[in-house]
Amino acid sequence: MIESPAMRISVIVGCLLLASLAYGDPPARQDFTLYKFQNQIGVERSIDDGRELRTVFSFTDRMNSVPLASVLERAKDGTPVKFQLWGKTSRLFTADDRVVVASNRLTITQRGESRSIAAPTRFFVGSGYAPVTLTQELLRYWASHGKPASLPVFPIGEITIERRGEDSVVDRDQRARTLERFAIGGLGWGKETVWLDDKHELAAMVGVDTEFDHFEATGRGFSEALSVFVARAAQDGVEALGETARTLRVDGDDAAVAYVNTRLIDGTGAPPVPDAVVVVDRGKITAVGPRTKVTLPAGIRTIDAAGATMLPGLWDMHAHFEQIEWGPVYLAAGVTTVRDCGNELDFTRTVRDTLDAGKGIGPRLLLACIVDGPGPGSLGTERLRKADEIPALIHKFQAAGCAQVKIYQSLDPALIRPLSRAAHAAGMTVTGHVPTGIRAMAAVGEGLDQINHAQSVLANLAAGDLPVDERGARLWRAVEAFDPGTPAARKMAAWFAAHHTVLDPTLAIYELDLPRSDLAKVEPGLATLPPPLAAAFADAGPGPDDDRNRRWFEKLVAVVGLLHRAGVTIVAGTDQAVPGHSLHRELELYVQAGFTPLEAIQAATLVPARVMKKDRELGSIEVGKRADLILVDGDPLADIRALRRVRIVVAGGRAYDPAKLWRSVGFSPP
Numbered sequence: 127m128i129e130s131p132a133m134r135i136s137v138i139v140g141c142l143l144l145a146s147l148a149y150g151d152p153p154a155r156q157d158f159t160l161y162k163f164q165n166q167i168g169v170e171r172s173i174d175d176g177r178e179l180r181t182v183f184s185f186t187d188r189m190n191s192v193p194l195a196s197v198l199e200r201a202k203d204g205t206p207v208k209f210q211l212w213g214k215t216s217r218l219f220t221a222d223d224r225v226v227v228a229s230n231r232l233t234i235t236q237r238g239e240s241r242s243i244a245a246p247t248r249f250f251v252g253s254g255y256a257p258v259t260l261t262q263e264l265l266r267y268w269a270s271h272g273k274p275a276s277l278p279v280f281p282i283g284e285i286t287i288e289r290r291g292e293d294s295v296v297d298r299d300q301r302a303r304t305l306e307r308f309a310i311g312g313l314g315w316g317k318e319t320v321w322l323d324d325k326h327e328l329a330a331m332v333g334v335d336t337e338f339d340h341f342e343a344t345g346r347g348f349s350e351a352l353s354v355f356v357a358r359a360a361q362d363g364v365e366a367l368g369e370t371a372r373t374l375r376v377d378g379d380d381a382a383v384a385y386v387n388t389r390l391i392d393g394t395g396a397p398p399v400p401d402a403v404v405v406v407d408r409g410k411i412t413a414v415g416p417r418t419k420v421t422l423p424a425g426i427r428t429i430d431a432a433g434a435t436m437l438p439g440l441w442d443m444h445a446h447f448e449q450i451e452w453g454p455v456y457l458a459a460g461v462t463t464v465r466d467c468g469n470e471l472d473f474t475r476t477v478r479d480t481l482d483a484g485k486g487i488g489p490r491l492l493l494a495c496i497v498d499g500p501g502p503g504s505l506g507t508e509r510l511r512k513a514d515e516i517p518a519l520i521h522k523f524q525a526a527g528c529a530q531v532k533i534y535q536s537l538d539p540a541l542i543r544p545l546s547r548a549a550h551a552a553g554m555t556v557t558g559h560v561p562t563g564i565r566a567m568a569a570v571g572e573g574l575d576q577i578n579h580a581q582s583v584l585a586n587l588a589a590g591d592l593p594v595d596e597r598g599a600r601l602w603r604a605v606e607a608f609d610p611g612t613p614a615a616r617k618m619a620a621w622f623a624a625h626h627t628v629l630d631p632t633l634a635i636y637e638l639d640l641p642r643s644d645l646a647k648v649e650p651g652l653a654t655l656p657p658p659l660a661a662a663f664a665d666a667g668p669g670p671d672d673d674r675n676r677r678w679f680e681k682l683v684a685v686v687g688l689l690h691r692a693g694v695t696i697v698a699g700t701d702q703a704v705p706g707h708s709l710h711r712e713l714e715l716y717v718q719a720g721f722t723p724l725e726a727i728q729a730a731t732l733v734p735a736r737v738m739k740k741d742r743e744l745g746s747i748e749v750g751k752r753a754d755l756i757l758v759d760g761d762p763l764a765d766i767r768a769l770r771r772v773r774i775v776v777a778g779g780r781a782y783d784p785a786k787l788w789r790s791v792g793f794s795p796p
């Protein structure tokens with residue numbers, strides 16, 4: 127008989143409701159509250175008779191139901207005997223895993239395929255970030271089996287467990303509770319943070335799910351402390367990275383250094399200097415120019431940069447810094463500043479502050495703080511329903527040091543104007559999606575300063591007289607028929623330029639909808655991903671109608687070219703896509719759209735620095751500015767793909783080796 131996952135889950139739920147067992151060790155019954163982006167989305171329940179542990183969780187994410195159940199049977203010493211897991215681990219991924227231990231062998235079945243291996247002396251079973259109860263059991267097993275630095279967990283792979291310290295947290299009964307903090311690596315890409323109470327029960331977990339969205343869980347009595355856990359996880363994660371920073375840096379980078387014999391593209395738009403010198407001291411650029419015009423300080427250490435080009439550190443204007451592993455990823459790709467385009471404020475502001483304090487490894491982080499309207503599709507932690515809620519929201523964002531307000535899809539278009547006015551009065555600009563119910567030009571007319579994603583501009587330019595809520599076949603036909611060469615199209619593009627609209631096109635993420643064989647030819651980064659990311663990319667395949675996607679993508683590239691020629695400010699943004707690598711792809715696509723290579727480079731250096739009002743300290747290689755620099759092999763003005771070959775990245779004067787950075791977060795260096 128073939129059981130559907132839903133049937134099996136209902137059987138387990140039934141079992142859970144039946145029994146009421148005495149409290150034991152481990153707990154007979156346990157509940158965890160589940161969150162995505164700190165919004166409560168569901169519950170995990172478990173029941174344990176000492177031999178068999180059954181868990182079932184279920185949550186609803188943006189209207190999609192995600193149910194997951196597991197059964198774990200173990201021997202008296204906690205060693206797994208049988209494990210089964212089935213259901214969904216996110217909106218996108220299903221699981222049907224089984225591990226059976228017999229005669230010192232493990233038989234592992236995943237997606238219908240089985241393999242058998244000799245049972246290691248110590249091992250556990252599990253399934254990534256969930257079920258949460260299994261993470262607790264993993265820690266119990268680990269603690270009672272010699273606390274090894276790493277442990278094989280089937281069918282996931284080798285995981286690492288590190289006790290990171292203790293935190294004091296106030297629980298629901300206002301009692302101060304001392305919790306042990308652990309970092310667990312290898313359950314997915316990167317690490318998650320877990321706290322255990324004095325009974326070794328899991329108090330909280332902060333990590334990401336299989337979609338790489340923020341995911342959290344709290345045990346009974348700890349839900350009120352969620353934001354404390356999120357902030358603490360961010361700080362600890364960044365600091366843990368910082369502890370390894372020394373091993374990833376280039377020797378001797380603490381002293382003043384002169385890069386000599388380099389080709390210089392300073393980012394200002396000036397022609398390249400063929401034989402240049404750049405001097406870096408105490409985190410700043412102290413001298414720059416042709417070798418004949420710069421006198422080197424006596425005794426200064428020099429680095430010969432023959433064959434390489436020095437440029438300002440790059441920017442990604444559409445990041446989502448959802449886990450601390452993005453820090454090394456960005457630096458490895460030569461990206462020294464990112465704008466986070468919407469996230470958990472407790473997490474990103476802590477990451478930003480920890481990085482700004484010189485701990486950790488990562489780019490400078492600027493925050494566009496997200497707000498959405500209510501509704502089943504809404505995103506983030508902040509909801510704006512009516513205009514009188516605006517002052518409190520702006521005050522909160524201002525206090526958190528947000529550079530911008532980001533609006534999202536479900537915001538009531540009528541709120542754009544009052545929200546923009548309040549943001550502007552508080553010294554913030556407004557960026558975001560064009561909400562449902564309004565088109566791009568109208569949203570700009572209401573006060574939206576910047577637009578994320580080229581798609582909504584293309585839709586506006588192509589839509590003609592179509593109703594504003596038309597997003598289906600009629601709009602698609604209009605897009606397909608749209609000709610960016612007409613005077614009408616040029617006039618609309620000029621309108622955006624006249625309104626000083628700033629666009630981050632995120633072409634790289636749209637390109638992921640093209641057939642993977644197309645993409646592999648242009649994105650070498652795809653071949654460098656750590657296994658959990660590679661699996662995610664393999665499972666979340668391209669869209670169904672390849673030719674249609676190709677035609678649509680060509681229109682998007684053409685629209686970016688049209689807007690650029692009309693003088694619209696374009697800043698490079700990826701929306702993550704292939705981590706780090708896609709920023710390079712984004713710039714390659716700008717060149718394809720008609721930018722000169724120098725213009726493309728400026729879209730990722732001085733232009734975003736100006737847009738974010740940081741051009742006095744960032745964005746170009748000039749005396750007095752922060753030493754955010756990259757040295758790449760070859761000449762990106764001759765071939766923009768040279769940007770992929772980063773030899774050294776300097777962030778705030780600290781020089782890193784990109785290959786070591788990539789490896790530190792599981793990527794194979796390109």
Ligand SMILES: [Zn+2]
Binds near residue numbers: 467701
């Ligand atoms: Zn985004």
